[in-house]
Amino acid sequence: MSEQIEYTKIFGRPESLKETPTHYCPGCGHSVAHRLVAECLDELGLREKTIGVPPVGCAVLAYNYFNFDMVEAPHGRALAVATGIKRVHPDKFVLTYQGDGDLAAIGTAETIHAANRGERISTIFINNAIYGMTGGQMAPTTILGQNATTAPGGRDPRLHGSPIDISRMLAVSNGVVFVERCALDSVKEIRKAKKAIKKAFQCQLDDLGFALVELLSPCPTNWKMTPKAAWDWVAEEMVKTYPLGVIKDITGYEDKK
Numbered sequence: 014m015s016e017q018i019e020y021t022k023i024f025g026r027p028e029s030l031k032e033t034p035t036h037y038c039p040g041c042g043h044s045v046a047h048r049l050v051a052e053c054l055d056e057l058g059l060r061e062k063t064i065g066v067p068p069v070g071c072a073v074l075a076y077n078y079f080n081f082d083m084v085e086a087p088h089g090r091a092l093a094v095a096t097g098i099k100r101v102h103p104d105k106f107v108l109t110y111q112g113d114g115d116l117a118a119i120g121t122a123e124t125i126h127a128a129n130r131g132e133r134i135s136t137i138f139i140n141n142a143i144y145g146m147t148g149g150q151m152a153p154t155t156i157l158g159q160n161a162t163t164a165p166g167g168r169d170p171r172l173h174g175s176p177i178d179i180s181r182m183l184a185v186s187n188g189v190v191f192v193e194r195c196a197l198d199s200v201k202e203i204r205k206a207k208k209a210i211k212k213a214f215q216c217q218l219d220d221l222g223f224a225l226v227e228l229l230s231p232c233p234t235n236w237k238m239t240p241k242a243a244w245d246w247v248a249e250e251m252v253k254t255y256p257l258g259v260i261k262d263i264t265g266y267e268d269k270k
Contacts, residue, residue: 027048029055038233040239040240040244041071041230042139042231043139046110047079050110063105066109067109068115069087069115070111089118090123091115092116092128095134096127099132106217107217108136110139113138113141117153117154121179128223129186131189131222132223133222136223136224141229142155142232145234153179183223189225189261190263191213191216191221191264192226192227192260193209193226194255195229197230198229198244198245198248206226208268229257
């Protein structure tokens, strides 16, 4: 007589993520970041009330992968569009998902002013230190010495200026309540990133102010590295310019280990 075995499902696709294969390059961090956002929304029961704003850039098609309402914005204007949505629909949960070219270059003005106003918006900032979608041009976040198609000899501070640490810039604004920089280079750091994203989401739920989580993410294609080498470069080189950790936290939350 055969014995009936009962299986328990312990891992699956978040409801906030569609069953759609992504277009991202092998080793890119966007897929991991998408999953973390989706898991946090599911766990907080927010999917039905969420409106997301994707960027122009590699994640421009994020609306094909996230399973909640999304509104595309012109390049760099995600936080301006999100501000309008949140003010018209204060009961909705509004997030932006932006790369460094979108948030820290073309959208610098919108980013600074939305943060300074303390808009009740949650922002996920993907920093891969380069323009990924358009072929690897130098971004404001490109680190010193890093090669780009527009800086073939490496970024030179006398010629190109120094990298912009947008998270630290925003942290001085009175409207910002929480900023944390995380990485997607290891399981340990990915778990920290999820915790930070969830905390940023909670800031909006508690009507505290603007919150942002920066995620250092590899771009193997434009860095011209293997996926493994790119992940290692994040951990060994990129963090020297962009140290990980909490940059600002005036939420008053007691973090649970």
